[in-house]
Amino acid sequence: MNNVSHIPSYLSAEHLGPWETYLIQIDRVEPHLAAELRPLAPILTRPKRALIVDVPIRLDNGEMAHFEGYRVQHNLARGPGKGGIRYHPDVTLSEVMALSAWMTVKNAVVNVPFGGAKGGVRVDPKLLSMPELERLTRRYASEINFLIGQDKDIPAPDINTNEQVMAWIMDTFSMNEGKTAMGVVTGKPISLGGSLGRKDATGRGVFVATVEAARRLGIEIEGARVAVQGFGNVGEASARLFANAGAKVVAVQDESGSIANPAGLDVRAVKAFRQQNGTLIGAPGAETIDRDAFWRTDADILIAAALENQITASNAGGIKARILTEGANGPTTPEADLILKENGVTVIPDVLANAGGVTVSYFEWVQDISAFFWTEEEINARLDRIMREAFAAVWEAAQTKGVVLRTAAFVLGCERVLMAHKVRGLYP
Numbered sequence: 001m002n003n004v005s006h007i008p009s010y011l012s013a014e015h016l017g018p019w020e021t022y023l024i025q026i027d028r029v030e031p032h033l034a035a036e037l038r039p040l041a042p043i044l045t046r047p048k049r050a051l052i053v054d055v056p057i058r059l060d061n062g063e064m065a066h067f068e069g070y071r072v073q074h075n076l077a078r079g080p081g082k083g084g085i086r087y088h089p090d091v092t093l094s095e096v097m098a099l100s101a102w103m104t105v106k107n108a109v110v111n112v113p114f115g116g117a118k119g120g121v122r123v124d125p126k127l128l129s130m131p132e133l134e135r136l137t138r139r140y141a142s143e144i145n146f147l148i149g150q151d152k153d154i155p156a157p158d159i160n161t162n163e164q165v166m167a168w169i170m171d172t173f174s175m176n177e178g179k180t181a182m183g184v185v186t187g188k189p190i191s192l193g194g195s196l197g198r199k200d201a202t203g204r205g206v207f208v209a210t211v212e213a214a215r216r217l218g219i220e221i222e223g224a225r226v227a228v229q230g231f232g233n234v235g236e237a238s239a240r241l242f243a244n245a246g247a248k249v250v251a252v253q254d255e256s257g258s259i260a261n262p263a264g265l266d267v268r269a270v271k272a273f274r275q276q277n278g279t280l281i282g283a284p285g286a287e288t289i290d291r292d293a294f295w296r297t298d299a300d301i302l303i304a305a306a307l308e309n310q311i312t313a314s315n316a317g318g319i320k321a322r323i324l325t326e327g328a329n330g331p332t333t334p335e336a337d338l339i340l341k342e343n344g345v346t347v348i349p350d351v352l353a354n355a356g357g358v359t360v361s362y363f364e365w366v367q368d369i370s371a372f373f374w375t376e377e378e379i380n381a382r383l384d385r386i387m388r389e390a391f392a393a394v395w396e397a398a399q400t401k402g403v404v405l406r407t408a409a410f411v412l413g414c415e416r417v418l419m420a421h422k423v424r425g426l427y428p
Contacts (some may be wrong), residue, residue: 017094029410039420049073053143057135074100074116077420081117084158091120106351108413110363115268141172150183157187183368185360196376203237205356208387222246227297230305234327251297258294259286304331326350349406
């Protein structure tokens with residue numbers, strides 16, 4: 001991965017961050033690509049566009065504050081860009097580039113007609129009032145206004161953003177366009193063209209993918225022990241669906257701490273406690289455990305649904321689960337991947353496992369364009385079918401090529417992207 005041609009000039013070679021993880025993944029996949037497509041592989045190592053914007057806002061006390069924002073379109077060969085916007089104090093260009101690239105692969109793996117994009121603002125939204133958050137969102141939306149649109153690039157919620165943030169972006173874009181443009185974002189409120197089933201979609205996709213893997217590995221979901229890292233929309237929904245299916249959620253971790261109960265946690269009680277108290281610590285029927293001990297939990301299934309780079313060479317060796325499902329984007333480092341493979345852990349990669357969110361975002365986009373909306377039962381059934389078919393294709397590719405699921409998923413997704421480039425040709 002030391003080929004300097006893979007490193008954009010606006011990034012330091014010494015501080016590639018998550019982008020380096022993505023480049024290593026592409027390097028590992030390239031030898032497995034179809035021979036006719038291999039010469040096109042460098043396309044995958046270069047974002048199409050990377051925008052850095054200043055986001056100045058007036059604070060409630062009258063002072064002006066500046067925040068740095070990003071929007072990266074990694075690849076648009078298969079359709080308009082698609083990817084979330086996150087607000088986090090640690091957002092970097094490298095991170096947003098990597099996330100946009102993973103969106104390119106993810107959209108191709110589940111075969112929805114989108115390219116990959118991602119956005120972010122380096123800010124701690126917890127330190128802003130609601131009016132300040134609205135001003136930040138509207139200014140950021142105005143700065144990236146020329147890049148987005150229902151046929152160009154469609155943002156969605158991500159870490160620390162939600163349907164209200166999407167509503168502000170949609171309204172800002174609509175005011176600039178002089179017309180209501182519902183399709184410019186997904187993950188909106190139902191009253192503004194949002195889709196039923198969107199809130200649980202990523203967690204539901206995680207659940208479906210894990211069930212498919214468990215069935216092939218001979219693991220019964222009823223009675224299975226599940227540990228969940230991250231208890232936001234993805235982690236909580238995943239935990240709830242596993243509990244509803246008869247599994248025992250034996251450990252949960254988020255930024256507030258880690259809790260466990262070998263007999264199984266009451267997921268709904270834990271959620272209610274966390275909503276009321278802002279922490280997992282002290283939840284009913286739960287014992288507090290050390291953060292590092294969470295990774296050594298006796299579990300059959302581990303769901304990583306927090307941030308990237310959570311599973312590293314330092315903790316991967318202690319993981320006892322037979323299945324690791326990546327609900328987050330990039331939670332496993334390349335070094336940890338090798339350790340998990342050596343230890344016989346089946347990793348369901350992010351570009352497959354957490355694709356439920358973008359799949360239902362696709363449904364929302366289609367519904368907005370057609371002004372015809374489906375029932376939640378229809379949406380869940382369509383989502384389940386797409387996730388099962390995508391998992392089956394990746395599993396079959398892994399068996400045929402003798403590779404892990406991550407490599408198989410990347411081969412499948414990257415070949416679809418590169419084939420689009422091949423048949424489109426180069427202009428001019």
